[in-house]
Amino acid sequence: MPQAVVIGAGVAGIAVSVRLALKGWQVIVLEANDYPGGKLSEFKHDGFRFDAGPSLFTMPMLVDELFRLAGRDPRAYFNYAKLSLACRYFYTDGTVLDAHADPQQFAAEVEAKLGVPAQVVADHLQAAARKYALTKGIFMERSLHKASTYFRRDVLKALVHLPKLHLGRSMHAQNVKKLKHPKLVQLFDRYATYNGSNPYAAPGILNLIAHLEHGIGACFPKGGMIAITQSLVGLAEELGVEFRYGQRVKRILVDAGGASGVELAGKTIAADLVISNMDIVPTYRRLLAEQPAPEKVLQHERSSSALIFYWGIERTFPQLDLHNIFFSDDYAAEFEGIFGTLGLHADPTIYVHVSAKYEPTDAPEGMENWFVMINVPGNHGQDWNALIEVSRARILAKLSRLLGTDIAALIRCEDVLDPRSIEARTSSYQGSLYGASSNRQMSAFFRHANFSSRLKNLYFCGGSVHPGGGIPLCLLSARIVSELVPAAL
Numbered sequence: 001m002p003q004a005v006v007i008g009a010g011v012a013g014i015a016v017s018v019r020l021a022l023k024g025w026q027v028i029v030l031e032a033n034d035y036p037g038g039k040l041s042e043f044k045h046d047g048f049r050f051d052a053g054p055s056l057f058t059m060p061m062l063v064d065e066l067f068r069l070a071g072r073d074p075r076a077y078f079n080y081a082k083l084s085l086a087c088r089y090f091y092t093d094g095t096v097l098d099a100h101a102d103p104q105q106f107a108a109e110v111e112a113k114l115g116v117p118a119q120v121v122a123d124h125l126q127a128a129a130r131k132y133a134l135t136k137g138i139f140m141e142r143s144l145h146k147a148s149t150y151f152r153r154d155v156l157k158a159l160v161h162l163p164k165l166h167l168g169r170s171m172h173a174q175n176v177k178k179l180k181h182p183k184l185v186q187l188f189d190r191y192a193t194y195n196g197s198n199p200y201a202a203p204g205i206l207n208l209i210a211h212l213e214h215g216i217g218a219c220f221p222k223g224g225m226i227a228i229t230q231s232l233v234g235l236a237e238e239l240g241v242e243f244r245y246g247q248r249v250k251r252i253l254v255d256a257g258g259a260s261g262v263e264l265a266g267k268t269i270a271a272d273l274v275i276s277n278m279d280i281v282p283t284y285r286r287l288l289a290e291q292p293a294p295e296k297v298l299q300h301e302r303s304s305s306a307l308i309f310y311w312g313i314e315r316t317f318p319q320l321d322l323h324n325i326f327f328s329d330d331y332a333a334e335f336e337g338i339f340g341t342l343g344l345h346a347d348p349t350i351y352v353h354v355s356a357k358y359e360p361t362d363a364p365e366g367m368e369n370w371f372v373m374i375n376v377p378g379n380h381g382q383d384w385n386a387l388i389e390v391s392r393a394r395i396l397a398k399l400s401r402l403l404g405t406d407i408a409a410l411i412r413c414e415d416v417l418d419p420r421s422i423e424a425r426t427s428s429y430q431g432s433l434y435g436a437s438s439n440r441q442m443s444a445f446f447r448h449a450n451f452s453s454r455l456k457n458l459y460f461c462g463g464s465v466h467p468g469g470g471i472p473l474c475l476l477s478a479r480i481v482s483e484l485v486p487a488a489l
């Protein structure tokens with residue numbers, strides 16, 4: 001049976017292993033860590049369980065699809081609850097706004113709290129739904145690097161409608177035009193962070209992201225986000241995929257025919273097909289160091305990174321929900337720091353995720369597991385130890401003020417993740433969360449293709465290549481790769 005080697009057991013690597021096994025390939029996944037999932041992993045501390053990376057789960061049908069393809073009932077492996085509240089927003093003046101998943105309820109809440117007519121939000125969400133429907137076929141589901149893509153009826157239709165997609169206007173400019181109210185604009189601008197971009201630069205087409213929460217709906221997996229990794233690894237293993245942990249690939253072997261295998265410490269593995277789920281920058285710089293690299297693509301600006309404090313908190317907070325945002329007063333200055341000066345704003349927007357709201361066993365009784373995150377620039381050699389210290393103090397002061405209690409006194413245990421450790425644990429260049437940023441009008445066309453145009457038998461999946469970062473797009477990258485790869489029969 002022809003053999004495929006997948007480098008990395010990130011969510012895309014796992015998904016592509018499932019798809020290739022179903023196409024008749026013998027698949028080996030080589031993972032540098034001693035656990036699967038890459039960014040989508042978990043850890044435990046002092047009786048608390050934390051999802052280490054992603055906390056927001058959208059487009060669950062893309063996970064289900066993998067089980068269905070394999071002829072399994074997804075519900076026998078993986079379950080999730082649809083959220084009725086997408087996010088709770090706290091503004092510095094004390095306004096608290098519930099973004100209900102249901103568009104009508106959300107619009108009514110905005111009218112009640114901000115005095116903006118409900119129709120404004122309803123229209124904005126409908127526009128997001130239209131943008132999503134028009135563009136998913138071209139920007140998300142197919143290779144942008146194959147001529148055949150551009151001859152499809154749905155793609156031609158999307159191209160005709162390009163002017164309506166607001167490629168020439170920023171998300172922020174579009175939101176100001178349509179929503180006007182500064183608090184509402186800030187709420188919708190925040191969707192740029194769902195792929196690590198800057199709402200003041202990213203094109204208005206990305207306003208479609210709101211549709212993922214208020215149209216398709218956000219979810220929470222039973223057992224936490226780690227259940228996505230665990231259930232997909234279980235499925236892959238049932239299909240005969242072999243996962244080898246603690247195996248760091250050093251080089252992709254190349255012969256006259258293209259990629260022919262991989263080299264690890266002290267050994268080589270021959271393969272008929274090599275798929276790299278490693279970030280595309282180190283894939284070229286380290287694994288293909290002797291090959292010409294697509295410099296323009298590799299130099300594309302990266303998405304933002306994150307600074308996360310995982311706190312075991314010795315109390316419960318009924319005023320918090322699963323996803324909570326504490327906005328800054330000056331969003332523009334915050335993004336100028338992240339993408340311009342590469343520094344941290346004095347008043348950061350803080351995200352607090354409490355999975356124990358849905359999974360009580362994630363924290364000891366009467367306590368909560370807080371995942372406290374701020375968006376930060378990528379790792380450019382800043383003094384992160386100093387930045388962590390100052391950010392911790394700022395975050396504690398802000399949360400203590402807005403929640404009316406001394407949070408520092410409630411912290412039972414603490415772990416920290418920063419751009420350096422994200423980079424070290426997952427090989428993600430500069431510690432970016434989502435690969436390349438979407439801050440340019442045509443960013444989608446500047447991501448690396450899902451295949452090598454120079455080397456036969458070499459493919460790429462994951463957040464740093466087309467169609468981009470985030471769990472849903474990573475899963476779609478695996479689908480695109482499997483459509484490009486021939487069946488092994």
Ligand code: FAD
Binds near residue numbers: 056
């Ligand atoms: P990665 O997760 O990057 O994993 C790559 C794997 O390859 C790693 O396990 C690594 O060890 C392995 N590897 C690399 N090099 C080698 C080598 N040479 N040999 C062997 N193995 C190698 N997305 C969402 O959808 N929702 C969210 O809420 C969300 N929040 C996030 C919060 C944080 C803090 C982070 C870090 C990310 C977040 N994301 C979110 C983004 C999402 O996690 C990623 O886009 C996605 O998980 C990336 O998956 P991937 O397949 O690209 O691989």
